[in-house]
Amino acid sequence: MMFKKTVVFGSLLLLSGFSNADNSGRNVQEKIIVDMGAPSAKLQAKQMRELPRPTAEVHPMAPAPALTYLQVAYVGSSNIGWEGVSGFQTSTAADHGGTQLRIVTEELGYGSIPVATWNGGVVSSAKNYQTDTICVNWAGTGYDIPCLAGQTVVGFRKYWNFDGYQSGSFTYQNTSTNSPGNTMNDSMLVK
């Protein structure tokens, strides 16, 4: 008679042993199932590692959307406050001045190579002193700036600091993080 352990499965120990000869002389194994209680934590951990995750829980992230919109949106100064500028404007309407001069850019999509210039020179990324998020609103009819809790970020509003200047020429461009890798740009002459 042989007694051997064959497999451990869950909380049950399946034993195949007690080999006996039947009437024809062949060996017959009697299977005995013994309740061994709950599996050990170590075993459970091993099983969790080896078993594939249920596919219903897998949510692959969509790639970051490409840039579809990039504009200089506002120019602000201590004397004037904020002046909204349209996509068709190449210069401000107001005569800005004072101790502070700030510019706000807005972009939809994800870019990863931002380049800003002031009077022809590339400026440090530190000039971008604040970034707010842009999300599609709950109704799907427009955008919320900044985003509300639970919304998906689709773009960014960036604030640029040019304090100390009364006027100047600003350009901003960014290149899509993902395909098609397009570059968008805008410029504004601050009077």
Add this chain to the structure above:
Amino acid sequence: MKINAYTALSTIDLVNAKAEAKKASSKGVTAAEPVSIDSTGKAAQIMQKYDLHNISYSEVTSMAMELQKAGAIPGGNLLDYLPPPEGQFKMQNGTLVSDNHGKGDFIKALDDHLTYVEKNQASDFSTLFQVRRMVNFYHNLDSLGSGRHA
């Protein structure tokens, strides 16, 4: 909420502070920040006209400009305390334009903004600093105008 001493003086504190400044002046001692005391009083007066819980963006701009003229904006840095329009936007003729019409709760909008930044942009220290400073400022202004309906 942290209270900025610059704008957090109550009316009673303000009277006491002015008395102290006058006393100090009579003794030939220069008061620490007489300008801020005066500007706080002016700010309190200005804030009697505005309800930050029911206000339009154009009114926020007017109020900020008044505060600027009164010397009640810290450092005179208007744009650190006056945000461009926020809230709902729509695409119109190829440009994102503000879709906020009428009045709203400016304080709640600022609080929501800060909550979002604290939760989702916590590593962006510069943005966090800017938003937190602005929220503190407007909460202080709100407390100055709290006697408006009394």
